[in-house]
Amino acid sequence: MKIGILGPESSYSEKAANIWKAHLGTNPDISYLKDISEVFEVLQDNSIDYGVVPIENSIEGSVGVTLDLLLEHEFSIIGEVVVHIHHCLLSRGKKEDIRIILSHPQALAQCRHFIRKNYPDVEIRTTGSTSHAAKLATEFSEMAAIASRKASESFGLDILAEDIQDWKPDLTRFVVIARKQDKRIQTCTHDCKTSIIVYLDRDHPGALYEMLGELATRGINLTRIESRPSKMSLGDYVFYIDMNGSIKDPDVKEALDNLNQKVYMLKNLGSYQSYMEE
Numbered sequence: 001m002k003i004g005i006l007g008p009e010s011s012y013s014e015k016a017a018n019i020w021k022a023h024l025g026t027n028p029d030i031s032y033l034k035d036i037s038e039v040f041e042v043l044q045d046n047s048i049d050y051g052v053v054p055i056e057n058s059i060e061g062s063v064g065v066t067l068d069l070l071l072e073h074e075f076s077i078i079g080e081v082v083v084h085i086h087h088c089l090l091s092r093g094k095k096e097d098i099r100i101i102l103s104h105p106q107a108l109a110q111c112r113h114f115i116r117k118n119y120p121d122v123e124i125r126t127t128g129s130t131s132h133a134a135k136l137a138t139e140f141s142e143m144a145a146i147a148s149r150k151a152s153e154s155f156g157l158d159i160l161a162e163d164i165q166d167w168k169p170d171l172t173r174f175v176v177i178a179r180k181q182d183k184r185i186q187t188c189t190h191d192c193k194t195s196i197i198v199y200l201d202r203d204h205p206g207a208l209y210e211m212l213g214e215l216a217t218r219g220i221n222l223t224r225i226e227s228r229p230s231k232m233s234l235g236d237y238v239f240y241i242d243m244n245g246s247i248k249d250p251d252v253k254e255a256l257d258n259l260n261q262k263v264y265m266l267k268n269l270g271s272y273q274s275y276m277e278e
């Protein structure tokens, strides 16, 4: 069995995958991939069995590409892992050598104030992952990467600054995805969450209120609601909704069945177990 993550080694996705693996009975091999889109592509073509992708960060919010690809593909979410992020500035060079800072766009955004305050004149470049940035920073002493402490060990870089994210705590939520027809998908036994994507075919007063009423009247706790552009016209949205509970709970099942009657499209991404890094 194979699990696809953002590579190379020592990305935060690897940390999330290792936490999830520790809770599994089996030990899938890790496949290091170049970006989130590639994780979805290779899961689609059966080259891997599971993928681990970031979906949301406590500072920067949603990872839009993950939300869009969940809508485009027929995959299920089979687990979630929340990871503590401690960004470091890593380089071969010294502070005064640094001309370029590299990282994943999410990590750069999480350290925006740090960069402005300490490196106001540097050039910023984006990479597919934080560990890819660390790998590139081994090539030139004027480059520094924003990545994990573990990446400094993997790539032999010095830590110029530690815990540089602008807000603390900094938490990223990753989801474990699998093809829908995968029969090995385990059902959750505790701390279950369920995720759906909803598209209301036309805007009318109270549409969102009616939709959420199905959950509220059954005492189902919403853990997140997010809108993304439908990409069909300006002001037209798709809603991503996460809730506590499993589709096996009669209340959740009934709420989703009723919701399905009211909306143009309801995609059930699945019920899954949630793990938090200790």
Ligand SMILES: O=C(O)C(=O)C[C@]1(C(=O)O)C=C[C@@H](O)C=C1
Residues within 6 Å of the ligand: 006, 010, 011, 012, 013, 014, 054, 057, 063, 085, 104, 106, 107, 128, 129, 130, 131, 172
């Ligand atoms: O680049 C990595 O290490 C990742 O796992 C990606 C990612 C993200 O996309 O949010 C994960 C955690 C951090 O928030 C920054 C980057």
